[in-house]
Amino acid sequence: MTNVIEAEGLTKWYGRRRGIVEVDFVVAEGEVFGFLGPNGAGKTTTIRLLLGFLRPSAGRAAIFGLDCWTAAPAAHTRVAYVGSEPGYLGELTAGEQLDYLGTLRGLPRGAWRPLAERLDLDPNVHIRKLSRGNRQKIGVVQAFMGHETLLLMDEPSSGLDPLMQREFLALVAEARAAGRTVFLSSHNLPEVERACDRVGIIREGRLVDISTVGELLGSHWRSVNLALETPPAAGTFELPNVEIVAVTGREVHLMVRGDINPLLDRIASLSVRDVAITTPDIEDIFLRFYHAPETGTPEAGAR
Amino acid sequence: MNAALRLEMRRSRTLLLWLAVIALGYGAMLAVFYPVFRDNSKLVDQYLSLFPKEFLAAFGMEGSLSDPGVFFSSYIGGMLWPIVAAIAGISMATRPTASDLERGFLELPLSTPLSRVRYLASAVAGQVTGMAILAAATVAGVLLAGWLVGAPFDAGGFALAGIVAWAFGCAVAAVTTLVAVVTLSRGLAAGATAGALLAMYLMNALARIQPDLAWLGDLSAFRYYQATPIIDHGRFPWGDFSIFGLVAVAAWTASLWAFRRRDLSA
Numbered sequence: 001m002t003n004v005i006e007a008e009g010l011t012k013w014y015g016r017r018r019g020i021v022e023v024d025f026v027v028a029e030g031e032v033f034g035f036l037g038p039n040g041a042g043k044t045t046t047i048r049l050l051l052g053f054l055r056p057s058a059g060r061a062a063i064f065g066l067d068c069w070t071a072a073p074a075a076h077t078r079v080a081y082v083g084s085e086p087g088y089l090g091e092l093t094a095g096e097q098l099d100y101l102g103t104l105r106g107l108p109r110g111a112w113r114p115l116a117e118r119l120d121l122d123p124n125v126h127i128r129k130l131s132r133g134n135r136q137k138i139g140v141v142q143a144f145m146g147h148e149t150l151l152l153m154d155e156p157s158s159g160l161d162p163l164m165q166r167e168f169l170a171l172v173a174e175a176r177a178a179g180r181t182v183f184l185s186s187h188n189l190p191e192v193e194r195a196c197d198r199v200g201i202i203r204e205g206r207l208v209d210i211s212t213v214g215e216l217l218g219s220h221w222r223s224v225n226l227a228l229e230t231p232p233a234a235g236t237f238e239l240p241n242v243e244i245v246a247v248t249g250r251e252v253h254l255m256v257r258g259d260i261n262p263l264l265d266r267i268a269s270l271s272v273r274d275v276a277i278t279t280p281d282i283e284d285i286f287l288r289f290y291h292a293p294e295t296g297t298p299e300a301g302a303r
Numbered sequence: 304m305n306a307a308l309r310l311e312m313r314r315s316r317t318l319l320l321w322l323a324v325i326a327l328g329y330g331a332m333l334a335v336f337y338p339v340f341r342d343n344s345k346l347v348d349q350y351l352s353l354f355p356k357e358f359l360a361a362f363g364m365e366g367s368l369s370d371p372g373v374f375f376s377s378y379i380g381g382m383l384w385p386i387v388a389a390i391a392g393i394s395m396a397t398r399p400t401a402s403d404l405e406r407g408f409l410e411l412p413l414s415t416p417l418s419r420v421r422y423l424a425s426a427v428a429g430q431v432t433g434m435a436i437l438a439a440a441t442v443a444g445v446l447l448a449g450w451l452v453g454a455p456f457d458a459g460g461f462a463l464a465g466i467v468a469w470a471f472g473c474a475v476a477a478v479t480t481l482v483a484v485v486t487l488s489r490g491l492a493a494g495a496t497a498g499a500l501l502a503m504y505l506m507n508a509l510a511r512i513q514p515d516l517a518w519l520g521d522l523s524a525f526r527y528y529q530a531t532p533i534i535d536h537g538r539f540p541w542g543d544f545s546i547f548g549l550v551a552v553a554a555w556t557a558s559l560w561a562f563r564r565r566d567l568s569a
Contacts, residue, residue, distance in 0.1 A: 053567040106416070
């Protein structure tokens, strides 16, 4: 599988102000890559470097092997981009704005119509009269209306209502099914959890972790509370990755990390009245990265 | 016409329309009154003789107002046109770079295969076209109204004056484009251009009033925009036109060079 995006030691300083520092990652063809971080962490700087709007202070970034700074227009022939707060022209209608951008991308006029109908976007209303959510719909249509093989999206669903967010996730899934690559910058953690194959977490300009969503969730402890019909025999829960927190009669509290299947098999052999498995969601994990010291802990070390 | 230029012209059309209406209307209104100056030239000259010569020279009134060239220079070439050119130049030159970056629009066209150079070149083409429309409207108003009131002006001379006015406007727009690209600040670029034009106007006036400060006039763009000899003698000032042309081409070229190489962040 070829790499669509490559960033090597990518660094950007705005004078003495930090943008991003030595960011390394690759995004493979057909992958949906989530880029997580709070405001000011460096997400937008990274995307602006990928789009060639900024010249790297050090390192390099390439899209389809083309240098993002020196060969930006050539790279853009295969990229569709939508920003978090695009400054659409209020004097144009949504349809006119989309036609303008479509023409620059080599698309026929009206290429946006099917998506606009799907997202219930009125193309004939002047943009200055649209709500923030409807303006954001233009961004979603703009991103998906072409056939570019890489979608670069910077918080594209902020401002969308829950129904539209679901539609957005469906579009991402369709793009992935069609073999397109998606780079999705977001601080909407459930969205990233549902849409992405891998997630990069950026903190204070540095990439502190890259994992698959499964790895990210699986590498953290889950809490398991069991209520059994009878007290368990000694050694029942002595399993790899399982830590016994407390056994009080028929009540058992365990912590499990990694592969949970051996524990589930053991539980299945017992007579169980109730079971509760609490899985930390990606938000818990994300917050752990942000509360951990910058260096010195395995979870905060860049991969 | 490419999509970027089409959009550029569409975004400028309201501004250009209103400025053209103002230039056309103002020129026409003055031309309607021109026969009064022409038919009463002795009285007008007598009235003007009450003013100090330096004062009249400062505002380009060197000669009789019954003279078509002096008339045009006094009321339009030296007064209306610099204002129209400054408003259009500043507005059209700061919008595609500094202003669109500040509002978040710039990233939309530049995330497509459109290169920065082609994007800005389209904007420059829009400026050239816009200035031509305004210069034509400014001259047309005078010619049309003069013809209607029985004071036909020399169309050839006025057309040549319009060409130099266009070159002056292009130079203003080009320098503003360069300042906007370098600073990426609409306010700074607009303020710097307006301030520089005002300073050059005063320098030119000062140079005419005070012979010891004549050298100041050479530093002013207004020194090179003299419509009177063009209209009265039909001589096209190739030297002055070339200066404006060189400034415009150099500033636009530098803008394209700088825009291609600089970071784009608000």
